[in-house]
Amino acid sequence: xxxxxxxxxxxxxxxxxxxxxxxxxxxxxxxxxxxxxxxxxxxxxxxxxxxxxxxxxxxxxxxxxxxxxxxxxxxxxxxxxxxxxxxxxxxxxxxxxxxxxxxxxxxxxxxxxxxxxxxxxxxxxxxxxxxxxxxxxxxxxxxxxxxxxxxxxxxxxxxxxxxxxxxxxxxxxxxxxxxxxxxxxxxxxxxxxxxxxxxxxxxxxxxxxxxxxxxxxxxxxxxxxxxxxxxxxxxxxxxxxxxxxxxxxxxxxxxxxxxxxxxxxxxxxxxxxxxxxxxxxxxxxxxxxxxxxxxxxxxxxxxxxxxxxxxxxxxxxxxxxxxxxxxxxxxxxxxxxxxxxxxxxxxxxxxxxxxxxxxxxxxxxxxxxxxxxxxxxxxxxxxxxxxxxxxxxxxxxxxxxxxxxxxxxxxxxxxxxxxxxxxxxxxxxxxxxxxxxxxxxxxxxxxxxxxxxxxxxxxxxxxxxxxxxxxxxxxxxxxxxxxxxxxxxxxxxxxxxxxxxxxxxxxxxxxxxxxxxxx
Amino acid sequence: xxxxxxxxxxxxxxxxxxxxxxxxxxxxxxxxxxxxxxxxxxxxxxxxxxxxxxxxxxxxxxxxxxxxxxxxxxxxxxxxxxxxxxxxxxxxxxxxxxxxxxxxxxxxxxxxxxxxxxxxxxxxxxxxxxxxxxxxxxxxxxxxxxxxxxxxxxxxxxxxxxxxxxxxxxxxxxxxxxxxxxxxxxxxxxxxxxxxxxxxxxxxxxxxxxxxxxxxxxxxxxxxxxxxxxxxxxxxxxxxxxxxxxxxxxxxxxxxxxxxxxxxxxxxxxxxxxxxxxxxxxxxxxxxxxxxxxxxxxxxxxxxxxxxxxxxxxxxxxxxxxxxxxxxxxxxxxxxxxxxxxxxxxxxxxxxxxxxxxxxxxxxxxxxxxxxxxxxxx
Numbered sequence: 098x099x100x101x102x103x104x105x106x107x108x109x110x111x112x113x114x115x116x117x118x119x120x121x122x123x124x125x126x127x128x129x130x131x132x133x134x135x136x137x138x139x140x141x142x143x144x145x146x147x148x149x150x151x152x153x154x155x156x157x158x159x160x161x162x163x164x165x166x167x168x169x170x171x172x173x174x175x176x177x178x179x180x181x182x183x184x185x186x187x188x189x190x191x192x193x194x195x196x197x198x199x200x201x202x203x204x205x206x207x208x209x210x211x212x213x214x215x216x217x218x219x220x221x222x223x224x225x226x227x228x229x230x231x232x233x234x235x236x237x238x239x240x241x242x243x244x245x246x247x248x249x250x251x252x253x254x255x256x257x258x259x260x261x262x263x264x265x266x267x268x269x270x271x272x273x274x275x276x277x278x279x280x281x282x283x284x285x286x287x288x289x290x291x292x293x294x295x296x297x298x299x300x301x302x303x304x305x306x307x308x309x310x311x312x313x314x315x316x317x318x319x320x321x322x323x324x325x326x327x328x329x330x331x332x333x334x335x336x337x338x339x340x341x342x343x344x345x346x347x348x349x350x351x352x353x354x355x356x357x358x359x360x361x362x363x364x365x366x367x368x369x370x371x372x373x374x375x376x377x378x379x380x381x382x383x384x385x386x387x388x389x390x391x392x393x394x395x396x397x398x399x400x401x402x403x404x405x406x407x408x409x410x411x412x413x414x415x416x417x418x419x420x421x422x423x424x425x426x427x428x429x430x431x432x433x434x435x436x437x438x439x440x441x442x443x444x445x446x447x448x449x450x451x452x453x454x455x456x457x458x459x460x461x462x463x464x465x466x467x468x469x470x471x472x473x474x475x476x477x478x479x480x481x482x483x484x485x486x487x488x489x490x491x492x493x494x495x496x497x498x499x500x501x502x503x504x505x506x507x508x509x510x511x512x513x514x515x516x517x518x519x520x521x522x523x524x525x526x527x528x529x530x531x532x533x534x535x536x537x538x539x540x541x542x543x544x545x546x547x548x549x550x551x552x553x554x555x556x557x558x559x560x561x562x563x564x565x566x567x568x569x570x571x572x573x574x575x576x577x578x579x580x581x582x583x584x585x586x587x588x589x590x591x592x593x594x595x596x597x598x599x600x601x602x603x604x605x606x607x608x609x610x611x612x613x614x615x616x
Numbered sequence: 617x618x619x620x621x622x623x624x625x626x627x628x629x630x631x632x633x634x635x636x637x638x639x640x641x642x643x644x645x646x647x648x649x650x651x652x653x654x655x656x657x658x659x660x661x662x663x664x665x666x667x668x669x670x671x672x673x674x675x676x677x678x679x680x681x682x683x684x685x686x687x688x689x690x691x692x693x694x695x696x697x698x699x700x701x702x703x704x705x706x707x708x709x710x711x712x713x714x715x716x717x718x719x720x721x722x723x724x725x726x727x728x729x730x731x732x733x734x735x736x737x738x739x740x741x742x743x744x745x746x747x748x749x750x751x752x753x754x755x756x757x758x759x760x761x762x763x764x765x766x767x768x769x770x771x772x773x774x775x776x777x778x779x780x781x782x783x784x785x786x787x788x789x790x791x792x793x794x795x796x797x798x799x800x801x802x803x804x805x806x807x808x809x810x811x812x813x814x815x816x817x818x819x820x821x822x823x824x825x826x827x828x829x830x831x832x833x834x835x836x837x838x839x840x841x842x843x844x845x846x847x848x849x850x851x852x853x854x855x856x857x858x859x860x861x862x863x864x865x866x867x868x869x870x871x872x873x874x875x876x877x878x879x880x881x882x883x884x885x886x887x888x889x890x891x892x893x894x895x896x897x898x899x900x901x902x903x904x905x906x907x908x909x910x911x912x913x914x915x916x917x918x919x920x921x922x923x924x925x926x927x928x929x930x931x932x933x934x935x936x937x938x939x940x941x942x943x944x945x946x947x948x949x950x951x952x953x954x955x956x957x958x959x960x961x962x963x964x965x966x967x968x969x970x971x972x973x974x975x976x977x978x979x980x981x982x983x984x985x986x987x988x989x990x991x992x993x994x
Contacts, residue, residue: 149992160720163673164713170683171709174698179769181698185691186947190955193684197962201677205966205973208670214992216976256948258855260768261691263948428766560699561771570706577713584717588724601991 103567104176104559107574109541111168113534114578118162120533123237123284124291124326125155126230129210130223131318137223146604147315148226149214150597151295154589156211161585163204168574176567180548180558186263187253187270188243195239203232237287238280245276248544249344250552255444257427262552275344278337279540285330286536289496290529292323293522296503298593300522303514307606311597316514320503327497334493335391342392345550346401347475348543351482353388354378357402362389368487371479376404378483403476410475414468416443417450422461448552449475455546455556477545485535485542492532499525620852620943622952626689627929627942629959631922633685635915637678638795640970642914643907644672645742646799648715649792651735654803654814658731659983662993665719665738666986667806669994670977672719674970676712688955692858692945693929696770700762700930701752703776708748714741723994743792750791753921754784757870758841759933764859773934783836790829794891794914797822801894801910804903808982819898819906823913827891830917834884837924843869844931844939856944863936870924880923887916 098106129148136144170192173181181189206229213222246252252269253262264270296319302312341349349355354371355363356378365388369381392400423440424447452475453460456467499521506514544550548558592599598607617625647668655661668675686694698705714737722734758781761774800822803815848862874880890913897905925931931939946952986993 156720157724160716163676163716167680167712168709170680171698171705173687174683174694175702175705176699178695178699181687181695182692182768182770185687185694186951189684189686189688189691189694189947190951193681193688193955194958196677196681196684197958197966200680201674201962201966202969204677205671205674205970208673209973209976212666212670212993213976256855258857259948264950264954267950267954425766557769560695560702561769562699562702566702569703573706573710577710581713581717584721588721592724599991 098564100562100564100567101556101559103564103571104562105555107176107567107571108172110571110578111165111172111574112541113537114582115162115165115169116533116537117530117582118158118165119237120283120287120290120529121158121294122155122162123233123287124289125151125158125294126226126233126291127288128291128295128318128322129155130226130230131322132315133223133226135318137219143311143314146597146600146602147311147318149600150311151315152210153592153599154294154298157585157588157592159207161581164581165578175570176560176562177548177558178560180553183261183553183558184250184253184549186261187246187250190264190267191239191243191246191270195236195243199232199235199239203229203236206232234284237284241280241283242271242273242276244540245273245279246270247549248279248540249273249275250549255447255552257424257440257444260428262549275340278333278340282330282333282337282536285326285333286529286533288326289323289330289493290533292319292326292500293496293525293529295319296323296499296522297524297526300514300519301593302596304516304519304523308596308598311605316503317507320500320507323496324500324504327493327500331493331497334490338391339394342400345543347403347406347477348482348539349392350401350403350406351477351479351543352486352539353400354381354479354483355388355400355402356404356479358399358405359402361393361399362386362396363392363400364388365391366483369483371483373479403479407472407476410449411468411472413446413449414452414471414475417446417448418453418460418463418468419443419450420447421450421453425461448547448549448554451557452546452554455554474546477543482539482543485538489532489535489539492528492535496525496528496532617953617956618853619949619952622949622956623852623943623946625956626946626952627922627926629956630682630685630689631919632963633678633682635918637675637682638914638918639798639911640675640678641672642746642795642798643802644668644675644799645746646796647802648672648718648738648742648799649746649796650799650803650818651739654800654811654818655735656810658728659986660811661731661735662723662986663807663811663981663983664803665722665994666981667803669719670973672715674973676715685955685959689947689952690929690940690942690945691947692768692770692856693940696762696772696930696940697752699770700760700772700774701755701779702772704748704752704779708745711741711744711748714738719994743796746795747788747792750788751779751784753791754787755779755781756930757787757837757921757925758783759844759865759931759936759939761934762932763935763938768858783833783841786829786833786836790826790833790917793822793829794826794910794917797826797891797894798907798910798914801898801903801907804898804901805907806980808980812980816898816901816906819910820895823891823895823898823910826913827888827895830884830887830891834920837870838868841870842867843872843924844928844936845869845872846927846941850927850941850943852943856946858940858944859938861937861939861941861944863931863939865933865936873923873926883916883923884920887913887920890914890916 129152132144133148206225209225210229252266254265256263295315299312299315302308354366356376364383364385367382369378371378388400420443423436427436452471453463456470457463502518546554548555598605647664651661655664718734718738722731762772797819800815800819842865845864846861847864890909893909894906927941927943929940929942
């Protein structure tokens, strides 16, 4: 493997592990704030115990979120130094603002959340919890503004003198439609994750007949919060589909295995086996018109297919080749008006020209094969995207059904929930994580071959490190993260099993001295 | 405000963030690094950990923010330093991994072995970054081997082992010891009896050692480390032309700013004075003075390094013309302006709620308090 593969692997691994912890933090922070609000409004201590107990699990998760988060911030500089130089002018700003506006607040308040119970009035502590939840979400907003810009880079322009992208409109970057839909979709997914987590563990207590009042109340809050979140995640995901149709046509075509443009409105492929060789989808089960409706909100607009998109890419690569050559001439000292004017005409396709650097060092004399290869690689592989997208949707729909049933039974105020429902909830525990990881895979793999959509190819974005350096860091990270995740899961299971008894209030089922010596 | 002014302001702001990091996260790193040195029992170590438990996470965000601000305000510097010092940065990262989980998981299991292992993890997680940051500054002062190619891709030609040269190691030791000392002055403020007495004793010694090393490093820098100076005119108001300047390497160049503005000598002088006052205050049990003078000293150490190198931030030893300065390695004027406004709004807010959180958690901790709240504290 070369440095590009290794750098990508390392980034993918660290990002995917990081996102095991982030969605739970996003969701639990609000659930804790809701539980504590009920405590402050009703004065019933069981809600305080709920806040504290679920807060303990939140803390175990939060620690690894922080740990794996530091790696994310370091890695742009360590492993993607050309990326950092090339787009830092735009991409760095939301990251810095995230730290200043959100992460500082979150990290300061999380200390008071855990250690301020006896030092703050009820109301002040509640305010701390709410602000912590708010800061967590603000944090997600800025990160997704940054990520949204990678998907759909607007509000910026290439500067040939500084050899990088520079900011022209910060408001365009913030109100980037891709960033906005991604933000709401991602945080809702986080809320769903928190809700499934609380619902599943509460169901386990109910199945065991333990700590019933505590578990029922937790179940009720999680089911209501979860239903609202699951509905919003699906509606907002659909909105994402519309944005894709608008600005990320390649990703949409790959996700939907749209090999060719068909007459409008396009059919939606529910199931099938994408075949890269024949550029068709075998055994396809299609619903007419649905894709057209999702992606274009109309019955007359076409959804572009991959082969037609590649034809466009061919034109852009040829113009990009010229842009790249002119850029090199300019930087070598040819600052004649002719060069500059022509460069400005074709500079929008410079990124496409850069794609050629993966196949030849001499872009000016790239052969027809090089160009054909670049065109072929200008779209991502179909089957990984096709499948991960469908896995995500299936998990999402399953969780929606779960929350609808759970909410129905909570609203009826039946004291004993049916056992099938409790088991359904318990076994749904992994679903939100599978859905989140699959969703991010679609978002990031679907952007390939670009690091910054149509601006900077992934292969150019890496740091010029040695293969050994990256093997060392990747190996160490894999070993360390594996150890951390094992410890985390073990502690999480241990405390979930102990349940509210771990608070040592003397009120809960397992609190005979022998059983809870630890903790 | 013009581009030149913004560039200068961002040089100051990066300095403020780095100083914010060493002054705040510095003391919690110092406390954690001292766990096995000053804490003789599990309860004592828990006292130490709980003095910083509510704050270390917020403190660490100074580092995250400094990283983010570097990315936004000096993207090329961020790219060059993080990828150039790759292995060193990775080791720092691995060490930093251990802190959040060390703090959070240590108390979760009531077992001597479990807790002792996490104590070591916290010690390593705090001492290693302190050491490496110093080593990194030591190397910046000597110049780092890198160059840019025709599309401004950075190529670093040195090795990790070359970073561990004598001058850089001395800088690393200074960084480690001043942070450990800073932790000891914080413990003077937050603990009682034995633990407090041990912290005072340690600070007296460490602060003096730090003063000596700081002076020694200065002399070494003057006698044996060549400095850099720009010999062409940099257009401080124009677009970055990072690779289009001429740079001269010469002995004593790192002292040229002091020769030009003699008042600057106050900065290193205050650094030495801070350490000395810290030693004296620890000896006479003036805990607040000890902590403040330690903060002052480490802030001045960071500033001294910055001022000596000004306007350089990352000189290239192999291709001096490609050295990065705070005039020609910055973000665009638009980005610097936006980030300046954001910093003006949020830095005061951050200081306000951070101060409030320290106020809420004020007071000293003792072992009785730990035993009474064994299940809710770290």
